[in-house]
Amino acid sequence: MNGRGILVGDVSLPGRALLAPMAGITDAPFRGLAEEFGAGLVVSEMIASANLVARPSKAQHREMVRKLEHRGKLPHVVQIAGNEEKWLVLGTKIASDAGAEIIDINMGCPSKKVTNGYAGSALMRVPDRALRLIETVVNAAKVPVSVKMRLGWNEENLNAAQIARSAEGAGVQMVAVHGRTRQQFYKGKARWEPVREVVEAVKIPVIINGDIIDPASARKALTESGAAGVMIGRGAQGQPWLVGQIGAALNGSQPQGTPSGPVLLQLILNHYEDMLCAYGKELGVRVARKHLRWYFGAAKLELSRETSRAVLTEASPEKVKVLVREVFSRQEEVAA
Ligand SMILES: Cc1cc2nc3c(=O)[nH]c(=O)nc-3n(C[C@H](O)[C@H](O)[C@H](O)COP(=O)(O)O)c2cc1C
Numbered sequence: 001m002n003g004r005g006i007l008v009g010d011v012s013l014p015g016r017a018l019l020a021p022m023a024g025i026t027d028a029p030f031r032g033l034a035e036e037f038g039a040g041l042v043v044s045e046m047i048a049s050a051n052l053v054a055r056p057s058k059a060q061h062r063e064m065v066r067k068l069e070h071r072g073k074l075p076h077v078v079q080i081a082g083n084e085e086k087w088l089v090l091g092t093k094i095a096s097d098a099g100a101e102i103i104d105i106n107m108g109c110p111s112k113k114v115t116n117g118y119a120g121s122a123l124m125r126v127p128d129r130a131l132r133l134i135e136t137v138v139n140a141a142k143v144p145v146s147v148k149m150r151l152g153w154n155e156e157n158l159n160a161a162q163i164a165r166s167a168e169g170a171g172v173q174m175v176a177v178h179g180r181t182r183q184q185f186y187k188g189k190a191r192w193e194p195v196r197e198v199v200e201a202v203k204i205p206v207i208i209n210g211d212i213i214d215p216a217s218a219r220k221a222l223t224e225s226g227a228a229g230v231m232i233g234r235g236a237q238g239q240p241w242l243v244g245q246i247g248a249a250l251n252g253s254q255p256q257g258t259p260s261g262p263v264l265l266q267l268i269l270n271h272y273e274d275m276l277c278a279y280g281k282e283l284g285v286r287v288a289r290k291h292l293r294w295y296f297g298a299a300k301l302e303l304s305r306e307t308s309r310a311v312l313t314e315a316s317p318e319k320v321k322v323l324v325r326e327v328f329s330r331q332e333e334v335a336a
Contacts, residue, residue, distance in 0.1 A: 009144030009173035015040025017247030020233035029274035038244025068098035081106035121182035146174035176207035195225035215249035238294025
């Protein structure tokens with residue numbers, strides 16, 4: 001720990017509340033917003049090493065460039081996933097060439113697409129192999145390496161502490177643990193208390209993750225686990241300010257207020273434009289739909305069924321923006 005932040009090797013994080021990587025969600029526009037609101041770190045969406053290098057199509061290449069985009073002042077963290085040394089070495093090189101200041105290895109993803117290839121959380125089933133791959137990345141990287149994992153593959157194999165200890169021995173500088181097993185996927189509640197075993201097994205910072213949605217759950221997760229910081233994923237959907245607010249609460253500083261009314265409307269419209277720029281109009285309109293849905297849900301904006309359907313199916317960005325404005329003006333009318 002470094003005062004109010006966390007040290008990852010020689011990289012200093014300004015806060016203790018970090019945005020979790022979420023494929024398809026934590027793109028550059030979203031990460032930019034989370035940073036503006038004071039997140040202590042933002043992590044790119046996972047880049048699967050095999051996809052990166054095995055003759056990417058033009059669309060795959062564009063996607064990779066998009067995922068590697070870095071803005072703002074926070075350290076650039078690129079997450080890689082893979083199950084073979086050669087892919088991870090190449091993934092590390094691509095991340096380094098893109099200016100990564102921390103490289104994160106994904107050992108937590110439960111998706112069958114990823115685990116069938118013995119990547120993501122499947123690596124926790126084969127700790128020797130996981131260690132070999134971690135060593136490979138640490139040796140190939142010139143920057144600190146972190147690992148994101150789960151409690152283990154299943155209840156019978158809660159081996160996060162063992163893997164974290166060997167990862168530390170291999171030179172890993174930070175570990176984030178989602179308090180579920182792979183077999184749980186996202187079911188049930190995340191358990192924070194078992195992460196204490198990981199914290200006690202290593203000297204590097206351990207970050208607790210899973211079901212942290214507000215300052216109270218963040219404090220509870222820290223107390224139960226003894227972790228150095230928290231990582232927030234789904235809770236930040238539709239509320240990119242949440243990570244910064246939780247970080248401020250943990251440090252006892254003044255959090256930025258929750259945007260509402262015209263401020264929220266402008267934020268949403270700016271985010272919308274940013275997504276159209278980042279993805280191009282056609283894809284951008286589709287990518288933006290889930291964010292709009294989350295914004296409306298988080299702000300408890302009441303939408304008629306038709307408006308909701310129109311906002312979420314309309315192909316013209318200009319029309320979507322008109323509809324979004326209408327939702328807010330109707331809200332004002334109701335409040336008046
Ligand atoms: C849609 C989605 C995509 C995700 N993508 C990634 C990913 O690319 N890499 C990763 O390590 N974890 C990924 N995760 C897992 C999250 O980082 C996090 O560990 C998990 O959601 C639990 O935290 P939460 O309860 O705060 O959401 C993803 C989760 C979701 C819901």
